Amino acid sequence: MCRGADMSQVNMHELSVCRALVRTVDETRRQRGAAAVRHVTVRIGPLAGVEPDLLRFAWDAATLDTPVAGATLEIQQAPLIVRCRACGATSAGQPADLRCRACHSSATALESGDDCVLVGVDLLLPAPADLC
Numbered sequence: 001m002c003r004g005a006d007m008s009q010v011n012m013h014e015l016s017v018c019r020a021l022v023r024t025v026d027e028t029r030r031q032r033g034a035a036a037v038r039h040v041t042v043r044i045g046p047l048a049g050v051e052p053d054l055l056r057f058a059w060d061a062a063t064l065d066t067p068v069a070g071a072t073l074e075i076q077q078a079p080l081i082v083r084c085r086a087c088g089a090t091s092a093g094q095p096a097d098l099r100c101r102a103c104h105s106s107a108t109a110l111e112s113g114d115d116c117v118l119v120g121v122d123l124l125l126p127a128p129a130d131l132c
């Protein structure tokens, strides 16, 4: 089966994540007095529960008819890092295996990997000539 067929419908979860992002981005745009938004960068951890492909797909639907429409979305993958409560080591985890790499203890806490954060907004600001 064609994997692309799964993308024909916008996923409701990713759409609501996108709408929240659009609100935050538009708030930033208004505060800075920008006319438009060119580029938005988000960082998503493997355990954030957000599928990057679905998020990218939902972006166009979420920005439609908003001041953020036309902005490109860049998705960065946040690393999955765990800190061990037994030996104190930090190591890279896998979504299905969060054990410490150093001592194999399963008493680990997530340092990074379950977040979905807005890391950058590139605004279209008025040209400097307009300010003269």
Ligand SMILES: [Zn+2]
Pocket: 084, 085, 086, 087, 088, 089, 100, 101, 102, 103, 104, 105
């Ligand atoms: Zn350990």
